[in-house]
Amino acid sequence: MSADSSTSQEIPNPAVDGSELIRFDKVVKRYGSNTVLDELDFSVASGKHVTLIGPSGSGKTTILRLLMTLVKPDEGTIKVGDNYLTHEERNGKLVPAGEKHVREVRKNIGMVFQQFNLFPNMKVLRNITEAPVTVLGLSKDEAEQRARELLDLVGLGDRCDAYPSQLSGGQQQRVAIARALAMRPQVLLLDEVTSALDPELVAGVLDVLRDIAHTTDITMLCVTHEMSFARDISDQVLMFDSGRVIESGTPEKIFTEPEHERTREFLSAVL
C-alpha cells in the first residue's frame, strides 16, 4: 500500500492558458455489438466552451460519461492535461489506471446530470459541502461559506435548509450546478441539463450557466438541445453523427452555413 501511494504524487492542475486540456485519441466505445464511438479523435482547449450536438445515439453523452469515468473506453486513450485519465504509465508501459490515479486526474472534472442526482438524504447545504469536506478536506466552516456563496450565485441563498425533494426541478438543477462548482473543477461537463425540466424553468438554469460561462475561465463541455443557448455560450460547436465528429466550427459557422448535409438535416429538424 505504501509503495502504491509513493508512486502517485500530487499531479499538478492543468494550466488555463488555451493549451490543450482534453484529448481523445482513437477512442472506441461499444455497447454490445453497437459501436457508439468509432475511433474518435478530438480535443478541447483550456477555457473553451464546447457544445456537442447531433442526433440521439450519436455518442455525445458517452463522451461526457467517459470523461467522468462513469464508463470505460474499450480502446484508445483519454488525456486530461498531461495525464492519462483511464491509463497510467508504469515502467514506460501504458496500463489501466488504478483507483488512486483515476481520482487524482478526476478531481479536475465536475459534472451536472440531466436528472440532477442530488443526494436525497442531505439538505441543500450539505449536498454542496459534503464532497469539499470529505474529499478535499476543507473545514466545515470554509465549505459552508463557499456553499453559501455558490447558492447566492445560483439564486438559492435562502434554501440552504430544504431537502432536494422540497425543491422544483429547476431549483434542484441549480443546486446541482453549485455542488459541482464547489469542487472547483477545471472542466464542467453538462449533460442535457435542461432536458428534464418544465419549459418555464429552463431559462433560470440557462441564465445561471451563461453567467458562469461569461465570468469564469472554467472549461465547459456541453451536450444540449437548446440551440440558442449553444450559440450563446459556445466557442466551438461539434456536430456528431454515428460516433464521429463530422463537422466542427464556431457557432456562427455551424448554425448559419453548415457544410455537411447531415448537419443541415439535423439543424432543420431541431431549430
Next chain:
Amino acid sequence: MMSSEFFGNWFLPGIWITVQVTLLSAALAFVIAFPIGVLRTNRLWIVRFLAGAYFEIFRSTSSLVFMFWIAFTVPPVFNISFQPMFAGVLALGITYGAYASEIVRGALAAVPPAQREAGIALNFTPAQRLRRIELPQAWPEMIPPFNNLLIELLKGTSLVSLIAVADMTFAGDLLRLVKNESAPIYTLLLALYFVFAFVLTRGMRLLERHAKKRIGQAPEKTGLFSGMRAKSSIDAVTGTGGAK
C-alpha cells in the same frame, strides 16, 4: 391457574430469558448482516464468493440442528464449556445474520445507480460513497424487512428451550407437566409472543419514521396496525420462516 410461587420462580425469569435471547441474537445478526451484505456487492469476485458462501451456508442449515451442534459437539471437541444460552444466541445470531445480510444487499442494490454516479462525479472514494450516500439511503428501506425478520427471530427463540435454556416456552412446558394442563398455558404463551411481536413492530415503525425523516422523506400516516403492512419490495427476497 398457576401458583404464584411457580410464576415467580420460573415464568417471569423465562420471559426475561426470552427477551435476552431475542435482543442478543438480534444484535449479533445485525452486526453480521452489514459487513456480509456490503461484501456481497464487492467488486472482487473472491470477496463476493466468500460472503455469498456464508449467506448460502447459514441460510440453508436448520438453526435448531446448528444450535444442537454448537451446544453438544463443540464443547467436547474443543474441550470448553459454556452456558447453553450462549449456544442458542450464537446459532440464532449467525443464522438470522445470513438472512439479514440479504436485506442489506437488496437495499443497497435498490439505491439508484445515478446516486453512485453523482458520488463518482464528486470524486468520493468507494468507501465514502458507501458510508455517506448509499447506506444512509438504503437504511430506511431495510427497516420493514428487518422488522419481519426480528419477529421471526423472536418466535425462533423458543428453540432454545430444547437445549435446556429456561425461556418462557421452557417454563410453559414445565408448568404443563406439573399441572397436567395444556390449553391455558399454550394460549398464554401464544399471547405473550404476540404482545412482544407487537411491541417490536411499533418500535421498528418509530425507527422507520425517524429514518425517513432524516433523509427528507415525509413519514407516512400511521395507525394502530399500519406497521403490519408489508411495505418494501425487499420483503419478497427474504422469505424466511418455514423449517427451523
